[in-house]
Amino acid sequence: xxxxxxEIEKKWQEHWDKDQTxxxxxDFSKPKYYVLDMFPYPSGAGLHVGHPEGYTATDxxxxxxxxxxxxxxxxxxxxxxxLPAERYAMQxxxxxxxxxxxxxxxxxxxxxxxxxxxxxxxxxxxxSPDYYxxxxxxxxxxxxxxxxxxxKKARPISELKVPAELQGKEREEFIAKHRLAYIANMPVxxxxxxxxxxxxxxxxxxxxxxxxxxxxxMRQWMLRITAYAERLLTDLAELDWPQGTIELQKNWIGxxxxxxxxxxxxxxxxxxxxxxxxPDTLYGVTFMVLAPEHPLxxxxxxxxxxxxxxxxxxxxxxxxxxxxxLDAAKxxxxxxMIGAHAIHPLTGEKIPLYIADYVLMGYGTGAIMAVPAHDExxxxxxxxxxxxxxxxxKAETGETELPFAGDGLAVNSPVFDGLKxxxxxxxxxxxxxxxxxxxxxTQYKLRDWLFSRQRYWGxxxxxxxxxxxxxxxxxxxxxxxxxxxxxxxxxxxxxALANIPEWVNFERxxxxxxxxxxxxxxxxxxxxxxxxxxDPHNKERFASAEAxxxxxxxxxxxxxxxxxxxxxxxxxxxFWHKLLYDLGYVTTKEPFKKLVHQxxxxxxxxxxxxxxxxxxxxxxxxxxxxxxxxxxxYEMFMGPLEQMKPWSSKSIEGIYRFLAxxxxxYLGEGQLNQKLLAAPSDEKATQKxxxxxxxxxxxxxxxxxxxxxxxQMMIFVNExxxxxxxxxxxxxxxxxxxxxxxxxxxxxxxxALGMQGSIAVASxxxxxAKYLVESDFEAVIQINGKIRGRTRLAMGIxxxxxxxxxxxxxxxxxxxxxxxxxxxxxVKNKMINFVVA
RNA sequence: GCCGAAGUGGUGAAAUGGUAGACACGCCGCACUCAAAAUGCGGUGGGGGCAACCCCAUGUCGGUUCAAGUCCGACCUUCGGUACCA
Numbered sequence: 001x002x003x004x005x006x007e008i009e010k011k012w013q014e015h016w017d018k019d020q021t022x023x024x025x026x027d028f029s030k031p032k033y034y035v036l037d038m039f040p041y042p043s044g045a046g047l048h049v050g051h052p053e054g055y056t057a058t059d060x061x062x063x064x065x066x067x068x069x070x071x072x073x074x075x076x077x078x079x080x081x082x083l084p085a086e087r088y089a090m091q092x093x094x095x096x097x098x099x100x101x102x103x104x105x106x107x108x109x110x111x112x113x114x115x116x117x118x119x120x121x122x123x124x125x126x127x128s129p130d131y132y133x134x135x136x137x138x139x140x141x142x143x144x145x146x147x148x149x150x151x152k153k154a155r156p157i158s159e160l161k162v163p164a165e166l167q168g169k170e171r172e173e174f175i176a177k178h179r180l181a182y183i184a185n186m187p188v189x190x191x192x193x194x195x196x197x198x199x200x201x202x203x204x205x206x207x208x209x210x211x212x213x214x215x216x217x218m219r220q221w222m223l224r225i226t227a228y229a230e231r232l233l234t235d236l237a238e239l240d241w242p243q244g245t246i247e248l249q250k251n252w253i254g255x256x257x258x259x260x261x262x263x264x265x266x267x268x269x270x271x272x273x274x275x276x277x278x279p280d281t282l283y284g285v286t287f288m289v290l291a292p293e294h295p296l297x298x299x300x301x302x303x304x305x306x307x308x309x310x311x312x313x314x315x316x317x318x319x320x321x322x323x324x325x326l327d328a329a330k331x332x333x334x335x336x337m338i339g340a341h342a343i344h345p346l347t348g349e350k351i352p353l354y355i356a357d358y359v360l361m362g363y364g365t366g367a368i369m370a371v372p373a374h375d376e377x378x379x380x381x382x383x384x385x386x387x388x389x390x391x392x393x394k395a396e397t398g399e400t401e402l403p404f405a406g407d408g409l410a411v412n413s414p415v416f417d418g419l420k421x422x423x424x425x426x427x428x429x430x431x432x433x434x435x436x437x438x439x440x441x442t443q444y445k446l447r448d449w450l451f452s453r454q455r456y457w458g459x460x461x462x463x464x465x466x467x468x469x470x471x472x473x474x475x476x477x478x479x480x481x482x483x484x485x486x487x488x489x490x491x492x493x494x495x496a497l498a499n500i501p502e503w504v505n506f507e508r509x510x511x512x513x514x515x516x517x518x519x520x521x522x523x524x525x526x527x528x529x530x531x532x533x534x535d536p537h538n539k540e541r542f543a544s545a546e547a548x549x550x551x552x553x554x555x556x557x558x559x560x561x562x563x564x565x566x567x568x569x570x571x572x573x574x575f576w577h578k579l580l581y582d583l584g585y586v587t588t589k590e591p592f593k594k595l596v597h598q599x600x601x602x603x604x605x606x607x608x609x610x611x612x613x614x615x616x617x618x619x620x621x622x623x624x625x626x627x628x629x630x631x632x633x634y635e636m637f638m639g640p641l642e643q644m645k646p647w648s649s650k651s652i653e654g655i656y657r658f659l660a661x662x663x664x665x666y667l668g669e670g671q672l673n674q675k676l677l678a679a680p681s682d683e684k685a686t687q688k689x690x691x692x693x694x695x696x697x698x699x700x701x702x703x704x705x706x707x708x709x710x711x712q713m714m715i716f717v718n719e720x721x722x723x724x725x726x727x728x729x730x731x732x733x734x735x736x737x738x739x740x741x742x743x744x745x746x747x748x749x750x751x752a753l754g755m756q757g758s759i760a761v762a763s764x765x766x767x768x769a770k771y772l773v774e775s776d777f778e779a780v781i782q783i784n785g786k787i788r789g790r791t792r793l794a795m796g797i798x799x800x801x802x803x804x805x806x807x808x809x810x811x812x813x814x815x816x817x818x819x820x821x822x823x824x825x826x827v828k829n830k831m832i833n834f835v836v837a
Numbered sequence: 838g839c840c841g842a843a844g845u846g847g848u849g850a851a852a853u854g855g856u857a858g859a860c861a862c863g864c865c866g867c868a869c870u871c872a873a874a875a876u877g878c879g880g881u882g883g884g885g886g887c888a889a890c891c892c893c894a895u896g897u898c899g900g901u902u903c904a905a906g907u908c909c910g911a912c913c914u915u916c917g918g919u920a921c922c923a
Contacts (some may be wrong), residue, residue: 002875242841242842243841243842244840244841244842244917244918245841247840247841247918248840248841248918248919250840251839251840251841251918251919252919254922256922256923258923274923275922275923276923277923278923289923324921325920325921327921328920328921329920329921331921333921356921357921358921358923359921359922359923360921360922360923362922363922363923364922364923367923368923369923370923371923375923376921377921377923378923380921443922443923444922445922563917563918564917566918567918600917637849637850637860637861638849638850639849639850640850642842643842643843644842644843644916644917645849645850646849648848648849648862650848650849650862650863651848651849651861651862653862654861654862654863655861657861657876658861661876664876707849707850707851707860707861708850708851708859708860710860710861711850711851711859711860711861712859712860713860714860714861715859715860718860721877778856780855780856782855782856782903782904784903784904785855785902785903785904785905786904787856790856810889811889811890822903823903824903825855825903825904827855827904830855830856831855831856831904833855833903833904834903835903835904
């Protein structure tokens with residue numbers, strides 16, 4: 001049963017290494033193909049069987065492209081900054097750089113053992129100063145840019161028009177407010193035990209582990225991704241991405257159109273501005289709600305309500321996101337009246353103001369006009385607080401049950417009565433615009449990106465502050481992460497870097513400065529790594545202009561990685577790319593042309609692999625038992641790449657048997673099987689199955705239908721066993737088809753066949769349609785759509801001859817007997833259907 | 838709730854609107870063997886029939902069509918994402 005895979009695989013891996021078989025070509029006149037995997041975080045647990053799934057698929061494509069004569073860029077690297085290494089350091093005192101290096105070495109060893117055709121000379125590591133130099137450099141591009149909403153692009157901050165009356169500190173603040181990287185006091189998820197702020201997406205994970213997370217406003221670096229909301233949305237149209245991922249990004253960006261409406265406030269000159277998608281319900285407003293954090297709450301709250309309002313605001317601040325979600329699920333609304341009134345812009349009516357935590361400060365203007373008749377949430381609130389409900393839209397058909405949030409006809413809305421909802425919206429907006437009490441507005445759910453972390457193990461933010469608090473960008477990059485033995489956060493909300501005064505404080509040209517102690521989030525390094533691969537050793541630039549232009553032409557040709565990155569990583573990378581595009585550093589609008597997500601591989605029990613379930617499959621064990629080629633082939637044979645699928649140790653045996661069968665077919669008992677290579681026992685049959693296989697495998701690799709490509713190769717091998725002799729030509733052609741899938745075994749057979757050079761650079765076979773032409777076919781005869789007979793007929797038979805031949809078949813004759821044929825449908829060279837009464 | 842993906846043999850799965858279940862796993866049988874394993878060859882959706890054949894079958898119910906796993910409508914189930922976004 002065995003074939004000597006261990007020996008073969010070791011031999012060829014060493015050969016490829018020594019020979020630099022997969023070194024990327026530098027000839028920019030050749031057609032290029034850039035095929036990229038999402039680079040991994042090198043965790044201490046080592047490679048998971050899920051990693052090689054996508055990696056094998058891209059490797060197959062990369063290998064085929066090389067054989068087709070493309071200049072292929074197929075690199076690998078490490079997304080190596082991250083919290084686990086830092087936490088480990090806090091527990092053990094071992095520097096994260098040390099564990100990270102160990103983990104990388106282990107990952108690299110495991111990947112090499114799988115025979116991937118990466119150009120290891122281009123390996124990158126986000127924690128290397130040579131790399132994060134440019135992560136910091138790109139951060140400074142954000143810092144030194146502003147977004148010109150008229151030209152719809154980022155421009156250098158030096159081109160920002162600053163009002164002449166602003167001088168000194170005021171001028172500086174004006175500029176700071178326009179930077180695409182800016183500091184803001186933001187409510188963040190503070191975890192006292194970890195001594196750090198968590199990203200929204202991290203909160204649940206830590207709460208589950210029993211950590212306490214509360215919201216607390218802190219000084220944070222932000223990236224103004226919201227400036228790009230519209231472009232991030234519209235440019236999705238040109239991407240060859242899974243529809244689901246595009247939808248996810250659309251929802252995340254969350255565009256909605258409506259209007260801003262300005263309400264006056266009784267007894268003041270203040271304005272309360274709200275955003276609404278339903279300006280047509282303006283006459284139905286019976287109260288208004290501000291987010292508890294809304295700045296106007298301070299000034300508007302009546303003396304008599306102050307205590308209650310203050311208590312409510314405090315209670316809200318202590319609520320975690322989880323609490324809020326639970327409230328939302330219960331549909332219970334809380335809130336308090338603030339004792340002030342707005343003035344309705346159309347009717348002049350007095351409208352009571354409330355604060356309630358169902359209104360979020362982070363969306364729209366942080367305040368809403370409440371229309372209980374036509375909004376579920378407002379309705380629930382009105383019910384609880386005994387507020388009037390005023391219907392202003394009725395359903396076009398049937399009864400209108402309140403709350404009614406659908407489109408209909410306007411009622412109780414003086415001059416707008418009878419208008420359909422879309423028209424009512426337009427008319428009311430036009431009216432508001434004329435009266436200067438409102439305007440059309442497009443709003444996005446997307447928030448600015450909270451970009452600072454209170455961690456040691458991350459890229460330092462290259463900004464310093466002088467005594468007056470003025471910001472200075474570090475010119476001398478990289479700004480190195482200082483050595484440290486103390487990885488505990490300062491506990492004050494600053495990172496462990498704050499514990500290193502000799503790094504934090506410095507003097508330059510006689511002036512004293514203090515460095516920023518926040519570091520960047522893990523997303524930073526992964527937001528541009530695909531660019532670095534184009535020119536990974538460039539010391540001057542993130543990549544040379546020529547290399548970027550060549551390798552990124554049209555974007556990365558194929559990008560494969562987990563669906564869990566459908567939103568954040570892929571949105572952040574698109575955002576960074578667009579900034580670089582605006583500033584002229586990259587030549588395409590979008591970084592990733594075609595994207596595919598590999599499905600999750602489940603444990604044998606059909607549940608997610610996890611240590612606690614004990615259903616984890618370790619790639620090292622599988623490779624030791626069956627070899628890398630079997631591992632690769634099995635993961636591709638399991639099912640469609642994008643699909644979630646369970647591991648099966650039975651099925652992998654089947655794949656192993658297939659490869660052993662290939663080995664024996666060619667190499668018999670250790671030496672070349674001369675019988676196989678002898679003149680074909682059936683020339684026609686050999687050519688037919690061979691060219692079918694060339695066609696199917698070639699096409700299936702293009703669509704990443706790798707499971708069916710393998711099926712076809714199995715069919716070929718079964719046929720070769722049956723034929724016994726297929727001749728040298730067919731034998732070596734088939735091995736070239738197998739090579740991208742099972743590269744080690746293919747190299748071994750290739751060299752045994754006496755072929756020169758690595759099969760990795762052999763030419764990809766072309767199928768010849770003439771061998772696929774059949775002289776006859778099995779005709780299917782249906783009566784009323786049911787099969788009633790079959791017969792073999794010559795290809796190209798006329799419809800009339802087809803019909804008479806069909807009528808001649810016994811079973812058909814019997815079935816047609818005594819029935820009148822009303823219609824005959826012939827599908828050429830395939831089937832015939834008699835429609836009978 | 839909303840958005841997305843998917844429901845096909847005992848199992849993983851194939852199938853430009855035109856022969857449902859390719860290819861594998863498992864199982865059964867045969868050959869080789871003293872025997873077993875390995876290997877090779879054959880069979881294998883369910884039901885009926887000695888047989889030729891017949892009936893049923895792609896989550897459910899309808900529809901379009903000469904013809905539906907595939908297209909359309911409603912529903913059920915599972916998985917993933919998201920959620921007081923005004």
